Structure formats: C-alpha cells, structure tokens
Amino acid sequence: MTVIAFLGAGSVVFTRELLADLLSFDELRGVTLALHDIDVERLETAEAIARRTAEQLGAKPVITTNLDRRAALSGASYVINSIQVGMHAATVSDFEVPARYGLRQTIGDTLGVGGIFRALRTFPVLAGIAADMREQCPDAWLLNYTNPMAMNVSYLAAIAPDLNVAGLCHSVFWTVHDLCELLGVPLDEVDYRAAGVNHQAWLLHWEHRGESLYPRLDARLAADPQLQRRVRMDMYRRLGYFPTETSEHSSEYVPWYLHHDSEVERLRIPVGDYLRISSDNLAEYAAVRTAVLAGEPLDLHREATEYAPQVIHSMETGTLREIHANVANRGLITNLPDGYGVEVPCLVDRLGVHPQRVGALPPQCAAVNRGFVSVGELTVQAALTGDPRLVRQAAMVDPNTAATLTVDQIWSLCNDLTAAHGSLLPEPLRTPVTL
Numbered sequence: 001m002t003v004i005a006f007l008g009a010g011s012v013v014f015t016r017e018l019l020a021d022l023l024s025f026d027e028l029r030g031v032t033l034a035l036h037d038i039d040v041e042r043l044e045t046a047e048a049i050a051r052r053t054a055e056q057l058g059a060k061p062v063i064t065t066n067l068d069r070r071a072a073l074s075g076a077s078y079v080i081n082s083i084q085v086g087m088h089a090a091t092v093s094d095f096e097v098p099a100r101y102g103l104r105q106t107i108g109d110t111l112g113v114g115g116i117f118r119a120l121r122t123f124p125v126l127a128g129i130a131a132d133m134r135e136q137c138p139d140a141w142l143l144n145y146t147n148p149m150a151m152n153v154s155y156l157a158a159i160a161p162d163l164n165v166a167g168l169c170h171s172v173f174w175t176v177h178d179l180c181e182l183l184g185v186p187l188d189e190v191d192y193r194a195a196g197v198n199h200q201a202w203l204l205h206w207e208h209r210g211e212s213l214y215p216r217l218d219a220r221l222a223a224d225p226q227l228q229r230r231v232r233m234d235m236y237r238r239l240g241y242f243p244t245e246t247s248e249h250s251s252e253y254v255p256w257y258l259h260h261d262s263e264v265e266r267l268r269i270p271v272g273d274y275l276r277i278s279s280d281n282l283a284e285y286a287a288v289r290t291a292v293l294a295g296e297p298l299d300l301h302r303e304a305t306e307y308a309p310q311v312i313h314s315m316e317t318g319t320l321r322e323i324h325a326n327v328a329n330r331g332l333i334t335n336l337p338d339g340y341g342v343e344v345p346c347l348v349d350r351l352g353v354h355p356q357r358v359g360a361l362p363p364q365c366a367a368v369n370r371g372f373v374s375v376g377e378l379t380v381q382a383a384l385t386g387d388p389r390l391v392r393q394a395a396m397v398d399p400n401t402a403a404t405l406t407v408d409q410i411w412s413l414c415n416d417l418t419a420a421h422g423s424l425l426p427e428p429l430r431t432p433v434t435l
Helices: 014-023 040-057 067-075 087-100 112-136 150-161 171-183 214-222 231-239 249-251 261-266 274-292 305-318 364-383 390-395 399-404 407-424
Strands: 003-007 032-036 060-067 076-083 141-142 164-168 188-198 200-206 320-327 341-349 350-354
Touching: 003 014, 003 067, 003 150, 014 040, 014 164, 014 274, 014 305, 032 040, 032 067, 032 231, 040 060, 040 067, 040 274, 060 214, 067 112, 067 261, 076 112, 076 305, 087 112, 087 274, 087 407, 112 150, 112 364, 112 399, 112 407, 141 305, 150 164, 150 171, 150 341, 150 364, 164 305, 164 341, 171 200, 171 214, 171 407, 188 364, 200 364, 214 231, 231 249, 231 320, 231 364, 261 399, 305 341, 320 350, 364 390
Parallel strands: 003 032, 003 076, 032 060, 076 141, 141 164
Antiparallel strands: 164 320, 188 200, 188 341, 320 341, 341 350
16 A cells, blocks of 8 residues: 655645645545654644545545654655744744844745755754655655755755655746736646746746747736736846746845845835745634534645645556656756756656756856855755854855845854754754854
C-alpha cells in the first residue's frame, strides 16, 4: 500500500486542498495517509479534515496520526513537507524588527532578511527530516512546499544529495492561468515553459496555437494604464519576460521599488502584507477547526492545481505529465550557478521527476536571478560552515536590503533578528557579530 507522509499536516487549509486533490484520483483512494505535526491540537484537526474529506469523496484511505516524525516516515513512498518553523510569532519578528530600521518587506518568506532568517530556522529541521528519511524511507520522494524554496532545495542538495527531492510551487501555473484569463484565451489551448529560480522564474514561451501571446499582452497593457501599476507588469515591460510570482513577492527581490515612496504608491505595493496574511491564516485555521469538529461539510469544490497529487499519481500509474519544479541545477540553466535550486520544466512518470535542460536564460533575466541566488548561496553556506558573518554578508548583498540600509544598520539588524529567533537558529549562528 502506498504511504504518503504529511509533515506539517497542521497547516490544515493547505492539507485539506492536497487531500481533496489526492483522493479525487481513483487510483489513490486507498492510500495510507500518515499525518505528522508537533502540535497536538493541529494534528487532531488535520485528522478530522482527512476523515471528513475521505467521507465526502467516498474514498477509503488508511489514516494515521503521529507526533513522532520517524513513525510517520516509516515505509513512506512520498513525503510532503509543509512545515513553518516558528509559526506566526517568528513571522511577526521577521517583519517588526526590520521595520524598526525602516526596511520594508511585503511577504518576507523567500529573500531579504525575512527569507534569510526563515531559511536559517528551517535548515536544522530539514537536516533532521533528511536523516530520518535515510533510515525510514530512503527511496521516498521528498516533495517540498516549505519556503524559502530555492534555499531549502539548495541546502538539501548539499547535505543529502542521495535523497530524491523536488520542490513544488504553483506560481508558474497561476501566472499563466491569470494571464490567459486576462487575455480571454483558454488555458487548455496554451503551451508554456518557464525557468529561473522559484518566485523569480521567467515565462520564456507562452503560445496559443503556435503564436506568441506576448504581443497581445503588450496591447492589453498599452490600453490600460491602471494595469501597468503592478510591479511585475512594470518588470515585464522593462525586461521583456514575465516574472512568475505576484507583484507583492516580486517587489522585494529587486532594489528598484520598495525604498522609494513614489514607487510604492505608483505600483500599489502592500508593504507588510504577509502579517495580514499570516493573521488571516490563523483565523481560517480556527474557523475550519470549529466547522469540521461540529460535523459541517468541507468545501471541496475547487480546481485541482497542486502538483504533489499529480506527481504522486504519475509515479503510481505511469501517467506522463509536465510540471515546473525546483531541483538542484546540474547543467539545467547554464548561466546560473551549478548546484543551486532552480525552477525548470520537469517530466514526471513512474520513474520519478525528470528535470529538462533549459540552457541559457536571456541575459537580463539571468542577471536579475544572480542577485537573488547570491543571497541564498551565502545563507546556505552560513548554515553549512557555521560562520555567522556569512549571514550578515547575505543580507549585505540582498538587493532590497542593500538599497535601503547602511552596512552598519544591516549588521545591527541581523544581530537583533538573531536575538529574536534564538534557539530556532543553528547553534553556531546564535551569537551576535561585531566588527
């Protein structure tokens, strides 16, 4: 029987969506779902959601719950990772501490000081997961959803190159979905390919019946000045390729927008937006828990878009699919650093996830990506070597941070964030650094 382990199953809204997609496949309706979380209440809620989802879909999976991660991983064929180390409290620190220095962030989970410290909190847990998988399920596929995706995939490639790892994110799909909707073009008639790094990949090909859709997007933008007031529309007009993550995300990966009041206003950038999102997630968790424990039905009517269920279905049945996934760069993108996590088209079949070689990105896209990658490379090296100066150097080369703060402020900010996160960080990186 196929065992699918869910790490961080207490992320109940996300877990509900994954389970609905999984159990909608006829071939997966009898799998074993091994749910794991370190929070007793959230694990109880995840189990209730799993059982209600199965009941509503008429599926009969075997459902187990484990506070012990190793028990959940035992015999697993697939491991879905959606943990958030430090939860809401850590997110608040990632925003409030930099804000005292005048540093603006929007999401703070991928790059910048928020992404750096989220990665450093996550790496020790990833190391534990990798060690447990080697013992409990060495041939399993680790399907990672946890951000910062590129840094996490890169770290896993460095410490556990023997494991099967694919990072999954729906940003490419939804970018194409929304662009097609904007132009009134049926998504199922469109061919597309993207490549780059997670949350900053580029839509390299986007065609309808063999014709590029970019000229139609250009015309749509020229006719609508308000549509131009979005960060990634502005990036597309200047760089020539559309970035595959939202304007909120994209604004904090480059040095051009967030530290200019006029640009924040022109492009309607929601500074600090993830604090609201994180609070809303807590409220939604509470509402879902109340509803499911009261016996209310779950809303399972949604478009199935998550990649993990599709990947599992393809590996179990041999159904060939193409997705976009995050893997270590092994000659896949020739003008980005080898070994770092990149997002590329991948074929999926019974034998696994097969990354497709892209070659060289357009030079302007690769140039923007390299600024993104440099931050992640230094962050990963900080964890691998235990050198806290590398954490500060990662923040120094971060495009938005460097455009906003002096080097003294950056080092002081990193010391404050180190104190705020304390024991969640790798032990060698917990001490302040002074010149």
